[in-house]
């Protein structure tokens with residue numbers, strides 16, 4: 001087959017026909033690769049649009065058929081732009097993936113003086129790695145999704161002496177939670193930087209449920225030692241899957257590490273989710289976070305999928321000259 005260099009078009013909005021073609025392309029790739037190439041929030045954005053502007057890159061064949069697609073989100077000022085891309089399984093190794101990533105790099109060069117770009121590959125496929133590394137990106141972050149049945153036995157949560165587990169009290173616990181979260185995630189790329197505003201934005205979400213946001217506190221002093229914020233994910237109009245429980249954020253203050261609070265809080269949260277009638281729980285964890293992966297494995301979670309983030313290596317000369 002000859003390599004026909006396709007046209008990569010950049011658009012801010014997809015037509016209904018484009019939406020149909022992009023989802024068909026993603027489906028074809030997902031069926032072939034065994035991993036769906038786009039994340040849930042990108043699919044929602046494609047289907048329903050959204051407040052945040054997005055850049056869509058469409059690679060079409062000479063006959064107008066969609067053969068490649070990239071979704072580029074340039075709104076994250078902290079981490080820089082992120083992209084997800086897919087090439088039709090029958091049109092791979094013709095330079096389409098490279099053309100899409102280069103087009104995304106041109107966009108980020110325009111929108112970010114540092115030209116930052118993260119490529120997310122769902123499924124850790126070797127072709128994604130070969131493409132990204134070949135264009136000078138580094139394999140920066142590996143995020144595991146783990147799952148566990150909520151029907152499988154769950155031990156009784158046993159609290160160390162003097163520790164009680166109780167639900168979060170909106171308004172009263174906010175500041176202490178932000179402090180403990182920052183301490184627990186001091187070395188975590190995003191989580192440790194959450195502010196009161198970040199917390200309150202989530203408290204205003206329809207899914208927020210303080211009863212599923214559990215705190216471990218020192219009974220005598222009220223000091224916050226750790227927390228397990230659970231979330232019921234899906235099961236509403238915006239999601240096309242059955243509801244599933246999520247270990248949304250689990251954190252233990254470093255001073256309270258080693259006392260079994262991580263296991264205590266995880267089990268308490270899973271029991272809460274089971275009490276809500278859910279049959280499965282999921283979570284995301286950095287592969288490099290071995291203590292957390294070990295804890296979740298010990299509590300019956302197993303690997304469900306792997307997402308890899310490749311980061312563009314910024315040329316310091318380019319940065320200095322901008």
Ligand SMILES: CC(C)(COP(=O)(O)OP(=O)(O)OC[C@H]1O[C@@H](n2cnc3c(N)ncnc32)[C@H](O)[C@@H]1OP(=O)(O)O)[C@@H](O)C(=O)NCCC(=O)NCCS
Pocket residue numbers: 029033037084085086087088091092093094095096097098099119120121122125126127128129130131132134310
């Ligand atoms: C990853 C993906 C986008 C690559 O698309 P593509 O159009 O086949 O990529 P290109 O033809 O532009 O390949 C560019 C380079 O990547 C490397 N590459 C791509 N696929 C490869 C493979 N299967 N094996 C080895 N190298 C590969 C090669 O270096 C290639 O250059 P070359 O053909 O000159 O040797 C495509 O396989 C895909 O859609 N995968 C599923 C979705 C996904 O993983 N997206 C995340 C991408 S970061």
